Amino acid sequence: MAKVEMTINGRSVSGVVEDRMLLVDFLREERNLTGTHIGCDTSQCGSCVVHVDGKAVKSCTMLAAQAAGSEITTIEGLASDGELHPMQAAFRDNHGLQCGFCTPGMIMTAVDIVNREGADVDEQTIREQLEGNICRCTGYHNIVKSIAAGAKEMGSGMKEAAE
Amino acid sequence: MGIEGIGARALRKEDKRFITGKGHYTDDHKVAGMHHAAFVRSPHAHAKINGIDKSAAEDMSGVVAVLDGKQLTGDGIGNIICGWMVHSKDGSPMNMGAWSALATEYVRYVGDAAAVVIAESYEEAKAAAEAVVVDYEVLDAVVDAVEALKEGAPQLHPEAAGNLIYDWEIGDEAATDAAFDGAANVVEIDITNNRLVPNPMEPRSAVAEYDDAEDHFTLHTTSQNPHVARLVLSAFYQVAPENKLRVIAPDVGGGFGAKIYIYPEEIVCLWAAKRAGVAAIKWTADRSEAFMTDAHGRDHVTKAKMAFDADNKITGFKVETIANLGAYMSLFSSSVPTYLYATLLSGQYNIPNIHCNVKTVYTNTVPVDAYRGAGRPEATYLVERLMTTAARQLDVDPAELRRTNFVQEFPHQTPVIMAYDAGDFDATLDAAMEAADYKGFAARKAESENNGKLRGIGMSCYIEACGIAPSAAVGSLGAGVGLWESAEVRVNPVGTIEILTGSHSHGQGHETTFAQVVSDRFGLPAENVQIVHGDTDKVQFGMGTYGSRSGAVGISAIVKALDKVEAKAKKIAAHLLEASEGDIEIKDGEVLVKGTDKKLGWHEVCLGAYTAHNLPEGMEPGLKEGAFYDPTNFTFPAGCYICEVEVDPDTGVSTIQQFVAADDFGKIINPMIVEGQVHGGLAQGIGQALMEHAVYDDAGQLLSASYMDYQMPRADDLPDFVVSHHETLCPGNPLGIKGCGEAGAIGSPPAVINAITDAIGHNNLAMPASPHNVWKAIHSA
Numbered sequence A: 001m002a003k004v005e006m007t008i009n010g011r012s013v014s015g016v017v018e019d020r021m022l023l024v025d026f027l028r029e030e031r032n033l034t035g036t037h038i039g040c041d042t043s044q045c046g047s048c049v050v051h052v053d054g055k056a057v058k059s060c061t062m063l064a065a066q067a068a069g070s071e072i073t074t075i076e077g078l079a080s081d082g083e084l085h086p087m088q089a090a091f092r093d094n095h096g097l098q099c100g101f102c103t104p105g106m107i108m109t110a111v112d113i114v115n116r117e118g119a120d121v122d123e124q125t126i127r128e129q130l131e132g133n134i135c136r137c138t139g140y141h142n143i144v145k146s147i148a149a150g151a152k153e154m155g156s157g158m159k160e161a162a163e
Numbered sequence B: 001m002g003i004e005g006i007g008a009r010a011l012r013k014e015d016k017r018f019i020t021g022k023g024h025y026t027d028d029h030k031v032a033g034m035h036h037a038a039f040v041r042s043p044h045a046h047a048k049i050n051g052i053d054k055s056a057a058e059d060m061s062g063v064v065a066v067l068d069g070k071q072l073t074g075d076g077i078g079n080i081i082c083g084w085m086v087h088s089k090d091g092s093p094m095n096m097g098a099w100s101a102l103a104t105e106y107v108r109y110v111g112d113a114a115a116v117v118i119a120e121s122y123e124e125a126k127a128a129a130e131a132v133v134v135d136y137e138v139l140d141a142v143v144d145a146v147e148a149l150k151e152g153a154p155q156l157h158p159e160a161a162g163n164l165i166y167d168w169e170i171g172d173e174a175a176t177d178a179a180f181d182g183a184a185n186v187v188e189i190d191i192t193n194n195r196l197v198p199n200p201m202e203p204r205s206a207v208a209e210y211d212d213a214e215d216h217f218t219l220h221t222t223s224q225n226p227h228v229a230r231l232v233l234s235a236f237y238q239v240a241p242e243n244k245l246r247v248i249a250p251d252v253g254g255g256f257g258a259k260i261y262i263y264p265e266e267i268v269c270l271w272a273a274k275r276a277g278v279a280a281i282k283w284t285a286d287r288s289e290a291f292m293t294d295a296h297g298r299d300h301v302t303k304a305k306m307a308f309d310a311d312n313k314i315t316g317f318k319v320e321t322i323a324n325l326g327a328y329m330s331l332f333s334s335s336v337p338t339y340l341y342a343t344l345l346s347g348q349y350n351i352p353n354i355h356c357n358v359k360t361v362y363t364n365t366v367p368v369d370a371y372r373g374a375g376r377p378e379a380t381y382l383v384e385r386l387m388t389t390a391a392r393q394l395d396v397d398p399a400e401l402r403r404t405n406f407v408q409e410f411p412h413q414t415p416v417i418m419a420y421d422a423g424d425f426d427a428t429l430d431a432a433m434e435a436a437d438y439k440g441f442a443a444r445k446a447e448s449e450n451n452g453k454l455r456g457i458g459m460s461c462y463i464e465a466c467g468i469a470p471s472a473a474v475g476s477l478g479a480g481v482g483l484w485e486s487a488e489v490r491v492n493p494v495g496t497i498e499i500l501t502g503s504h505s506h507g508q509g510h511e512t513t514f515a516q517v518v519s520d521r522f523g524l525p526a527e528n529v530q531i532v533h534g535d536t537d538k539v540q541f542g543m544g545t546y547g548s549r550s551g552a553v554g555i556s557a558i559v560k561a562l563d564k565v566e567a568k569a570k571k572i573a574a575h576l577l578e579a580s581e582g583d584i585e586i587k588d589g590e591v592l593v594k595g596t597d598k599k600l601g602w603h604e605v606c607l608g609a610y611t612a613h614n615l616p617e618g619m620e621p622g623l624k625e626g627a628f629y630d631p632t633n634f635t636f637p638a639g640c641y642i643c644e645v646e647v648d649p650d651t652g653v654s655t656i657q658q659f660v661a662a663d664d665f666g667k668i669i670n671p672m673i674v675e676g677q678v679h680g681g682l683a684q685g686i687g688q689a690l691m692e693h694a695v696y697d698d699a700g701q702l703l704s705a706s707y708m709d710y711q712m713p714r715a716d717d718l719p720d721f722v723v724s725h726h727e728t729l730c731p732g733n734p735l736g737i738k739g740c741g742e743a744g745a746i747g748s749p750p751a752v753i754n755a756i757t758d759a760i761g762h763n764n765l766a767m768p769a770s771p772h773n774v775w776k777a778i779h780s781a
Helices: A023-030 A086-093 A103-117 A123-129 A141-162 B015-019 B069-074 B122-131 B173-181 B226-235 B264-276 B287-293 B376-394 B398-405 B425-435 B438-450 B471-476 B510-522 B550-577 B602-611 B671-690 B743-760 B771-780
Strands: A002-008 A011-017 A049-052 A055-058 A071-073 B034-041 B047-053 B063-068 B113-119 B133-138 B164-171 B185-193 B205-211 B216-221 B245-248 B280-284 B300-308 B314-324 B354-361 B454-463 B485-491 B497-501 B529-532 B584-587 B590-593 B599-601 B624-629 B638-647 B654-664 B721-725
Touching (some): A011 A023, A023 A049, B034 B122, B034 B264, B047 B113, B063 B122, B069 B264, B173 B300, B173 B314, B173 B354, B205 B264, B216 B264, B226 B264, B376 B398, B376 B454, B398 B425, B425 B438, B425 B654, B438 B454, B497 B510, B497 B550, B510 B529, B550 B599, B550 B602, B671 B743, B743 B771
Parallel strands (some): B034 B280, B216 B245, B654 B721
Antiparallel strands (some): A002 A011, B063 B113, B185 B300, B205 B216, B300 B314, B485 B497, B584 B590, B590 B599, B638 B654
């Protein structure tokens, strides 16, 4: 067993976990953050993507103990002060989701893509960088549109903040 | 959100909870005292169980029970049934083998459950399941349907000699044979429809709760049809009487057919909760279990030939199909290769004579049942590959050969049961050819050639049958249930509305589209309308969502109930406004007397219904109406898909350059959602054509049982889709809806393969057209 402390969605938390407990299980079972989903057992589907210290990580590939001391953001922590994150809004506005199961992982990956590639990221790059996220409902068409639109919106937000 | 009626691209009401992580799926459900189940699954495709040693597992920490099939059947839990009786052509009923939710004597596929462990934690249950020692006597296995029919093949069920489930036919064989005798040309094809795994992203899950004080069960489950689940769990499996069983299907993460059926795990969790004396049991499939236990799709082998006269008109079509149904007969498995397949073999064409023979077969593989399209993709793949093959053989343009044979007049009775009610096949073909710049293809092909690439174009003109289905008609064909839908419209005293529907949404956006129908009717904002579904305690009964039936059948039930609400509201308003009922109009949230300035707010009429201070004489208070809608015919979505590919002859990689879809779905409630359905269907159909394949080795091991091995389409495997709609209204239901959920998966595989075979210049190519298979096809020419 290991005692772990970390920051999740801006709040300090601690817990005593089995050494083998995955971060995704810690989030879902210990913290009741069930927006992070489990869609496979081979780290292929990306339904469990969260941000660890600002970078997208499949939370099924990491032990909870490894995340000790980190800042974790899950889908539940993406909106702030009741305002949707621009990427969340873009998925809604572009019908980028159907059943919603892959959606949290898609949105967390999308934000990471824009953080790395910038607001003008093109659709081919988006498609390539969604390699680690599987959706069975949308055929990706509207997910790609959503991410491109969300990227632009995030870009204008970044610009405003800079000014 | 304002007033967004029929035809509006309204954003989805349900999205906020999904994009903020507040969706509530079955595995998110937790209750006090919840235990966990882990199944002991056969590693062998076929074996006799000589004994089960549970002692080590029972002594492990957290374990409360280890249960087996003899205990399950001993407690009177019934065998799993197939709900559609199909008779062989000699009149004998289908040969259904016994299927117990936990195996009693034999296991018949890898993944078949022999026992279950109930423990306090998931980890303890999993660990103990590995400690259960099953004494298996391994038997020979057979996985291929053609092999399973051969003499000397391993036998699966004593009830099915030679592994044959039924030998069924449709159509007039003598007339069809005669058509071939007089044919100017005959075109033949041998075709395989590859086995697929549906793979909704949410794995199946169940939480069974048992209240011993009330002897009452509650099941949260990943179901497309919770009401049917309750019926079957009660009436056939004897888990609990219906009044003692509540089934809830909360947010469900995709279905595609795989979540229609009532699986062993739900039965076992309910039974085990009571037997083991625990408050609740949760089971959630990991992805490997999903591959090994979710019903698979397709897996047909077909020989067919088509006869043409000297004017290239089709005169006859003869088909022989062998369909693999796996180790047991799943709930609707018998209907898929018969009434959902052979009845669509006329395609969009005038074919005077059709005969089809279907043999279904047991093999040591996962049960096969309906997967998005269910039978109709198999029919379309056969008909549309054959049409393109014929065009090449007859040396005519594939579009012209199709046009020559299109059904032009409606209604049109095919020789295989279906009566097409409406359509315009030229319109969708024209639209697709225009959008695809069909005329410009030769120039693009030349350019590809300059780059060392092979370019091909392929089309598919599909028709399918939705609106499943007229109850009496399906009853006469062997269905064990009626396929109507129910709805209840509850108007609250303040004028807001709850719609209770037997349809179930698992990605289709019913909370939005159903609200749009109400919004349209009364001019109320969509946020004033709540859609309630997926809970047998709230909605009385319903048949659920599959076969693209929620629009054509589910919405029709809502419309019928709205008609009754409108009629009563008008009676009340006429009474209050001292006007004639015929002069009352409900518009923009107001109830008006036509041609006057007399009016009431919608909410005033609703309040009047509930205060009941001043109602017409004899009228009951309240404003709540229900309806059952039973369709009068199937509906017939149709369209044309055109795919253009570039093949690299050195690597065999096929890249889709363009994919065009022109569909006729009848009336569309929300084009944004309909387009999303098409995109998703196309992705699954292109997945089947290019990459997806459930592969067994000869011993019956499923080689493609993870996302490392089974290739799911990913974002960079697919193009942007070019989608358009061309509406002819369905005359059979009040709004003219045909259905849109499956068309993409039905129509796209032949378009892709017709394009690749066009590129490589010969027809010897089977799905999936993986780089390896295409490379082999190029080099076998």
